Amino acid sequence: MFDVKDLYQEVIVDHNRSPRNFGKLDPAGRTLEGFNPLCGDRLTLYLNLDDDRISDISFDGSGCAISIASASLMTEGIKGKSVQEAGTIFTDFHELLTDSSRVIDLAAMGKLAVLAGVREYPSRVKCATLCWHTLRALLAGDDAPVSTE
């Protein structure tokens, strides 16, 4: 049976306690806020692009362990990637959490795969995807804050 420790793995607990790339980028080429009005999770992404490449990214904000760890892992996972590569990772990650019919190569997802357990908790999927939706809007050049609702 699925154990709650499969959800709160050491990596998630660690990234929640000591989030990577946490804090403001100064200067930041682009900034965008995302929030989940249902649970009050709130984060801001800071991003610098070098042509088509994500040269630097950081975030700050507050939320549950899933949302903080997910944002931390996301910034690690896409730093240095092209916008298109980041888009592909987004799609894979989103389907990992929402489309149980899809077989996903967890090894190829790297550390992000530790969040796979979230799919067992439909009410928590938005916690894990808030940072990704915010990133997508930020890359698309949106300036209106992102809301999960």
Place this chain on the structure above:
Amino acid sequence: MTVAVQPVDAPEFPVHSYRADFPVLARKVRDKPLVYLDNAATAQKPRRVLETLDEYYRGYNSNIHRGVHTLSELATEAYEAARKKIQTFINAASHQEIIFVRGTTEGINLVAQSYGRSRLGAGDEIIVSEMEHHSNIVPWQLLCEQTGALLKVIPINDAGELDMDEYKNLLGDNTRIVAVGHVSNALGTINPVAEITALAHAAGAVTVIDGAQAAPHTRLDMAALDCDFYAFSGHKLFGPTGIGVLYGKQALLDAMPPYHGGGDMIKMVTFEKTLYNDLPYKFEAGTPYIAGVIGLGAAVDYVNEVDMDRIRDYEHDLLQYATLAAADVQGLRPIGTAAQKAGILSFVMDGIHPHDLGTILDHEGIAIRTGHHCAMPVMERYGIPATARASFAFYNTREEVDKLVAGIDKANNIFK
């Protein structure tokens, strides 16, 4: 080998025999016995209520107040009998003071739009408190927008109690309505609503009491409270969702314009002039939730048999037990420590977000609520985004409190 041990009931309050009346309490969640501690969101239903709904739909489903046939007469009789049960249950002077609405929210909106909109104007004042549920804030904000009235807020202290001195300062010549909760859904505080009402009356204002969290925990007595309006929901009182009660003093209700227009709320309709029906029907336009009303009557019968005073005493003891147990949990900070509390243990944990705690407890079969509890100003007052809230009913036990504590310890272990 383990032998199943039947829990033994204390003679003064046979909680396990009451639990057996609630079918859902026997189920498992994630392979563990359900520990339902989300009663402030909605309470479970005793078999008596489920059977009453079933009997109505199977045996005499019919519309009320308009048929001469047998089924309609049976349905009308059961519907009006439920009204009388509720009149007695809350000690109202007349059955005409019992208006059926969808829930507490609709009851408050009815008062705001019917009483408030016809009587308030620019410069008039409405007083609410800092601990109100959104449903006792937003209807008054809407009324303020419509009439130019002003909203004033009674602050709370760190324990989560109303600042009564500040309330007295806020009361004045322009105060028209004082709207406060009887019991706070986010903090559990029991507010002194009789005293609040007496002070409001002395200032020439009426009181609207949000009783959603009080009705399942304490005996309601409209004559003793002397409040002008009181609203509560059936589903928190072990009845169906979608049905609630608005109590109003007859003289006030009589003078108020209808809230909704339609069938059943009229005596005669012509295109020139429509004559409204008498109370309570003036406020019950359209076919009501007949099964819900009859089901709520069954819920009232049920809690009357258990006895509201015994429920209050048992829950008081259980909350005290839970509060003491929580005090020993590492990193737990209670939110809401009023001297007078009912049914609710709200708290935050050091280094554990309430939503993570909620998920971990769910794995133990324990249902609690996490979030802002539709009381965002309360969260702001304490500088927190959310709390975890365990809320009790008379069918909860000390063993369930122990499981809650063990579950929180498990979360502490995961996040250590």
